[in-house]
Amino acid sequence: MRIGVTIFPGSNCDRDALYAVERMGAEPVELWHADADLKGVDAVIVPGGFSYGDYLRPGAIARFANVMGPLEDFAKSGGPVLGVCNGFQVLTEAHLLPGALLRNTGMRFVCDRVRVRVEATDTPWTAGCEVGEELTLPVAHNEGNYFADDATLAQLEDEGRVVLRYLENPNGSANDIAGVCSEERNVVGIMPHPERVSDPALGSDEGLRILRSVLVGAGV
Amino acid sequence: MKVRVLVRPKEGILDPQGEAVRGALPALGFGGVKTVHIGRLIEMEVETADEVDAMCKRLLANPTIEEYEWEVIH
Numbered sequence: 001m002r003i004g005v006t007i008f009p010g011s012n013c014d015r016d017a018l019y020a021v022e023r024m025g026a027e028p029v030e031l032w033h034a035d036a037d038l039k040g041v042d043a044v045i046v047p048g049g050f051s052y053g054d055y056l057r058p059g060a061i062a063r064f065a066n067v068m069g070p071l072e073d074f075a076k077s078g079g080p081v082l083g084v085c086n087g088f089q090v091l092t093e094a095h096l097l098p099g100a101l102l103r104n105t106g107m108r109f110v111c112d113r114v115r116v117r118v119e120a121t122d123t124p125w126t127a128g129c130e131v132g133e134e135l136t137l138p139v140a141h142n143e144g145n146y147f148a149d150d151a152t153l154a155q156l157e158d159e160g161r162v163v164l165r166y167l168e169n170p171n172g173s174a175n176d177i178a179g180v181c182s183e184e185r186n187v188v189g190i191m192p193h194p195e196r197v198s199d200p201a202l203g204s205d206e207g208l209r210i211l212r213s214v215l216v217g218a219g220v
Numbered sequence: 221m222k223v224r225v226l227v228r229p230k231e232g233i234l235d236p237q238g239e240a241v242r243g244a245l246p247a248l249g250f251g252g253v254k255t256v257h258i259g260r261l262i263e264m265e266v267e268t269a270d271e272v273d274a275m276c277k278r279l280l281a282n283p284t285i286e287e288y289e290w291e292v293i294h
Contacts, residue, residue, distance in 0.1 A: 056279070056280070057282055060279065060282070064279070092284075093282065099284065100282055100284045100285045102233070102236075103236045103237065105236055106236075107237070107239075107240050145234070147233065147234075147284075147285060148284070172234065172236075
């Protein structure tokens, strides 16, 4: 399986994500922001960082990068897409995921490890997990406070589209939401960084529970 | 012509920046401040104002969380 990782000016988890893809046992493919196609990859990770300096709003400028055209087509045709942290923000700005990520309620950048619970396993990025499974994953963000209007939140809950939920809410996120998926379930956005815990040398490889799911879903 | 766009958090959306500033003002002796909301001011020189509204909707504001208004200054 070939997994693409988008690289925008200001992305800073792209190398980690490419490394994690190797650790998964898949082939990493760099997708430059100016690229006009996805090089035939089977799945895409939009990594964390501060694309375009977070100018205007996190993800607001990246959403119009060249590579996003083919990425939106890929997502709409059912291709598995995972947005991590700034990648999650980019996907909400691109309207591939509902809601928005607001400034953390505490007004502080949160850099920590948090416990999350897997709430839905019928997505390509959690298919290898168990419902209720608890993971310890790093977070590092200033805007991780998930917001959606009441009707959207109710819909997300009804449709089982909350993918990860914090056990202890670090940022004021609505309903303790750490990750959600699209209506078709193939696009997932999460604030925690699974790629940063993809090797025991980094202290843990629990992040592979998430990342390797896409291989399970593809029957690899 | 010059246009001025004002973007701010929608009513009821948490505004931690405004909240932090509201908390800081009394500490400096400024009493009686009930609320503070912080937004973003964007000034642009444009040939025509025809597309300003579309610019606001597509990029300058995020309608999920922000509201905007704009005016031609001169």
